Amino acid sequence: MKHIFTVGTAALLLAAPVHAGAGKWTDEPVRIVVTFPPGGTSDLIARVLAQYFESEYGQKAVVDNRPGAGGTVAADYVAQQAPDGTTLILGNNAPFTIAPTQFDDLPYDPMGDFTHIAYLGASTPALFVQPASGITSLEAYIDKAKGDGITYGSSGVGSITHILGKAVDIELGIEQIHVPYQGSAPAIQDFRAGVLEAYYDMVALNRDLITEGETQPIALAAPERSDVFPEIPTFRELGHDIVIENWTGLSGPAGMDPAMVATINDTVAEIMQLEAVVAQLAQFGIAHTPMESDAFTTFVGGTISTWEPLIKAAKVNG
DSSP: EEEEETTHHHHHHHHEEEESSOOOSSSOOHHHHHHSTTTTTHHHHHHHHHHHHHHOOOOOOEEEEEEOGHHHHHHHHTTTTTTTSSSSEEEIIIIIIIHHOOOTTTTSSSSEEEEEEEEEEOOOEEEOOOGGOOOHHHHHHHHHHHHHOOEEEEETSSSSSHHHHHHHHHHHHHHOEEOOOOHHHHHHHHHHTTOOSEEESSSGGHHHHHHHHSSSSEOOOOSSSSOEEESOOOOTTTEEEEOEEEEEEEEEETTOOHHHHHHHHHHHHHTTTTTHHHHHHHHHHOOOOOOOOHHHHHHHHHHHHHHHHHHHHHHHOO
């Protein structure tokens, strides 16, 4: 069994117990900057936080969508704001894990220019194939890829699904044919039309297709099997230590007061444990693990170094 690409397990290893101290941290309204347009998972998570910040703790908060350049537009903006707790970013892989290797001229330091406050959770991608192909195991997929070849779709060059595809190439010793799309929706559309033999995408976004038998999940890039689809094996249990999760977290500008950071971290932890929030996040395929700010900071730094060879292998850096 190889041990090459492991990202998500850091969240579990660095998890720490939650302590008291949740509550309002500023009298000013807080902006939660999102790296994507309205309607996506990051936007929905930010709106859940904003809702409960105010309803549970009286902390007014609004969502500020600033998409563009792989999340770097939003991150650069937040890095330049005052560290007074009024501007936070709903961070994820794009600006903090992928961009540091993808872009040579990144306008910010993903570690030095930010205070990484709270880990929120992660959603997991998987490998899907055509049900009519007869492929139901990773071994059969490898045989097909080494024989006739196999074409897969991703949600775009440099996306988590593209990088996962490259990780699979390297780890399994195959060379899949990559077709990038502008998002997962058009990739799935072509898959359903028979244009693609396979694709990589988030399990939660494919719940209906799996249930209706319109797609065949082969392997999950998570540390453990999904509670929703326990029948899908992980790459790890199949002998390939590929764990690449789409994480989300809350960060702010560098230099924030440690006491304020602790308050925000505790507030987020309490919100993430509310029954209604757990149910909402489950719909997005996100499971929360409580993590202190120091541990979350270590986690972010670890993802940068772990993903670097994958991003370079995918040739999306420069």
